[in-house]
Amino acid sequence: MPRPIEALIHAEALTHNLARARAAVPDARVWAVVKANAYGHGIARAFEALRAADGFALLDLAEAQQLRDLGWRGPILLLEGVFEPRDLELCSRLNLWHTVHCEAQIDWLAMHKTHQPHRVFLKMNSGMNRLGLRPAAFRAAWTRLNALPQVDEISLMSHFSDADGDRGIAAAMQVFGDATRDLPGERSLCNSAATLRHGDDAAVRADWVRAGIMLYGSAPDFPAHDIAHWNLRPTMTLRARLIGTQELQAGDTVGYGSRFTAEAPMRIGVVACGYADGYPRHAPSGTPVLVDGVRTRLVGRVSMDMVTVDLGALPHAVRGSEVTLWGRASAGAMLPIDEVAHAAGTVGYELMCALAARVPVRLDGGS
Numbered sequence: 001m002p003r004p005i006e007a008l009i010h011a012e013a014l015t016h017n018l019a020r021a022r023a024a025v026p027d028a029r030v031w032a033v034v035k036a037n038a039y040g041h042g043i044a045r046a047f048e049a050l051r052a053a054d055g056f057a058l059l060d061l062a063e064a065q066q067l068r069d070l071g072w073r074g075p076i077l078l079l080e081g082v083f084e085p086r087d088l089e090l091c092s093r094l095n096l097w098h099t100v101h102c103e104a105q106i107d108w109l110a111m112h113k114t115h116q117p118h119r120v121f122l123k124m125n126s127g128m129n130r131l132g133l134r135p136a137a138f139r140a141a142w143t144r145l146n147a148l149p150q151v152d153e154i155s156l157m158s159h160f161s162d163a164d165g166d167r168g169i170a171a172a173m174q175v176f177g178d179a180t181r182d183l184p185g186e187r188s189l190c191n192s193a194a195t196l197r198h199g200d201d202a203a204v205r206a207d208w209v210r211a212g213i214m215l216y217g218s219a220p221d222f223p224a225h226d227i228a229h230w231n232l233r234p235t236m237t238l239r240a241r242l243i244g245t246q247e248l249q250a251g252d253t254v255g256y257g258s259r260f261t262a263e264a265p266m267r268i269g270v271v272a273c274g275y276a277d278g279y280p281r282h283a284p285s286g287t288p289v290l291v292d293g294v295r296t297r298l299v300g301r302v303s304m305d306m307v308t309v310d311l312g313a314l315p316h317a318v319r320g321s322e323v324t325l326w327g328r329a330s331a332g333a334m335l336p337i338d339e340v341a342h343a344a345g346t347v348g349y350e351l352m353c354a355l356a357a358r359v360p361v362r363l364d365g366g367s
């Protein structure tokens with residue numbers, strides 16, 4: 001019998017969440033961001049469910065090739081552009097649109113021999129100071145690109161550092177607006193947080209939004225808002241089973257480092273899931289978990305292959321009982337990945353991307 005742990009990917013929830021992105025910005029087109037193997041969900045698994053997107057955005061050329069192999073003929077955008085000149089050949093062959101965020105990428109394009117001019121997204125650094133040309137250099141870069149026979153159409157993009165928080169996007173919008181005022185071309189600015197929180201502003205939603213985390217059932221601005229607030233559905237469930245139970249006496253401790261001490265007699269369950277499955281090792285005692293669909297808590301340290309949970313409220317739980325680490329219990333109860341991530345001091349993004357290769361993954365047709 002295989003070890004009792006699996007992950008489920010909920011296809012209908014992906015489709016629902018994509019529809020939510022569309023509804024938030026009805027007159028804009030939506031890139032489904034599927035970098036990092038669709039945020040850990042698997043591009044091949046997520047593809048059909050996200051097929052209604054206007055395009056797919058990602059980083060890795062191998063993932064772009066995978067999408068073409070899956071039969072996707074529509075737009076694909078490389079969010080970081082090409083990493084070396086010869087990548088441009090693949091862009092020509094697979095008809096990939098690519099971001100241009102630095103002068104070197106323009107130099108490479110100028111030397112590239114192609115019969116098929118490229119669609120590029122010129123990226124501005126509007127304050128995040130990660131990728132992108134500074135506002136003062138943006139217009140000159142646009143003029144250079146515009147003069148290249150290798151370039152067909154130039155769109156303009158930027159990425160917000162604070163769309164999910166109180167600092168907001170006003171400063172970046174001002175910088176971007178000032179530097180692009182009379183430049184032609186489509187615009188793309190919004191990630192999930194900006195789509196949901198600021199998408200009602202036409203200048204912000206612009207022509208294309210780049211929706212990532214919201215497609216995968218995580219609220220980009222948790223804990224300010226949760227997925228119920230944004231009407232998003234969980235797309236990944238991590239489920240395991242109890243493989244043992246222990247009766248503790250007052251004063252007994254649990255796990256490595258004896259980090260949890262029973263204050264009174266209590267029963268705990270041992271779950272077939274640990275940090276080698278992608279469960280966060282830093283999740284403290286108290287982190288929520290569902291046993292047979294009933295909410296309880298982690299007790300003691302997360303170890304490589306096991307976690308331990310409080311069965312105080314679950315007298316009927318036995319070896320074999322279902323444990324939902326995040327996502328949906330069979331009986332329907334739900335534990336948002338954001339709650340687990342928050343308890344562990346991280347974000348839903350990290351947990352879904354860290355799902356370990358040893359966990360079998362099943363595509364669940366229903367949500």
Ligand SMILES: Cc1ncc(COP(=O)(O)O)c(C=O)c1O
Nearest residue numbers: 033079159191192210211212213
């Ligand atoms: C350039 C760019 N656009 C869009 C996204 C999608 O962001 P999110 O997953 O927060 O929607 C990312 C992700 O980091 C990104 O780097």
